[in-house]
Amino acid sequence: MALGVSGSNGGIGEVYRRVVVADVDAGIRKYEHLLDGIPRDQETARVLYETALSGLRDLREKIVSEQRGD
Numbered sequence: 001m002a003l004g005v006s007g008s009n010g011g012i013g014e015v016y017r018r019v020v021v022a023d024v025d026a027g028i029r030k031y032e033h034l035l036d037g038i039p040r041d042q043e044t045a046r047v048l049y050e051t052a053l054s055g056l057r058d059l060r061e062k063i064v065s066e067q068r069g070d
Helices: 004-009 008-036 043-068
Strands: none
Touching: 008 043
């Protein structure tokens, strides 16, 4: 049994990365939705959410890039 588990570590890592990407995507959608609801005149709040979105998008790209082997 231990041999089967250790032999599948690559698959576990792949599944884990897909789950993480899905979680990051959900966070991106959430912050996009929240940003849409912030009035244009509330610049400080908009910058905060835009910064969070930028970080999440960068994180997603890094994870996907590592999956591809870039």
